[in-house]
Amino acid sequence: MKIQEIREIIKLVDQSTLDEFLYESEGTKIKLKKNDKSSVATSATAFESTTLVEQPVVLDTKSVQVSVSKEVMEEKVEKVEExxxxxxxxxxxxxxxxxxxxxxxxxxxxxxxxxxxxxxxxxxxxxxxxxxxxxxxxxxxxxxxxxxxxxxxxxxxxxxxxxx
Structure with missing residues (x-):
């Protein structure tokens, strides 16, 4: 799973009324829980058919890339209103x-x-x-x-x- 896909999932969950989201596919597991400032994703990769290694990763839902996009969008919306x-x-x-x-x-x-x-x-x-x-x-x-x-x-x- 690509990081962009994970970012999109985080954004969709952040905007929804869901408190918790779990996704599993081909040995990858993503678990998102809403907190005040960040979401936590847990990534699990299967090295053997019986062994799973979990690596918690904290992903900030207010990443710089998203913030810049929102600022640019707001600037362009203001231009429309003018x-x-x-x-x-x-x-x-x-x-x-x-x-x-x-x-x-x-x-x-x-x-x-x-x-x-x-x-x-x-x-x-x-x-x-x-x-x-x-x-x-x-x-x-x-x-x-x-x-x-x-x-x-x-x-x-x-x-x-x-x-x-």
Whole structure:
């Protein structure tokens, strides 16, 4: 399991009403419990079929990378609020943002792309379901507010669109 996947799990558990979360797969075990300031993850690796070695790891849910992303997002949201002529396309769900249908496929939109209300602008993956997101506005993409592969929140602005 990659560290990015663990970070995403931590963030989802932190935002949920769960107090405890346990995940086991292929000899790896992650156990998260909510505390005031951090979550504790326990990693177990099987060296032999009968031997498990547990290594507790304290993971801070307020990592620098997440904090920087939130600051950048808040700065961009303020920019939207300042310029009322710009419309925003927001995420209808919590999930992972993707600019294209696959890594090899071209991106749906980029800065300068003209979109209509029915135009597909991205995909948000939630629980292994890939949801195509429509623009729901007419205009031109002037800014992409999130990065490919980034975890997004419900209602989080994804794109800024200048109306026609």
């Amino acid at each position: 310029d009322k002529s710009l419309q925003k396309i927001t995420s209808p769900m919590v999930g992972t943002f993707y600019q294209s249908s696959s890594p090899e496929a071209p991106v749906y939109v980029q800065v300068g792309t003209k979109v209509s209300a029915e135009s597909i602008v991205c995909i948000v993956e939630a629980m292994k379901l890939f949801n195509e997101i429509e623009a729901e506005v007419n205009g031109e993409i002037v800014e992409i507010l999130v990065k490919d592969g980034q975890l997004v929140e419900y209602g989080q602005p994804l794109f800024l669109v200048k109306g026609n």
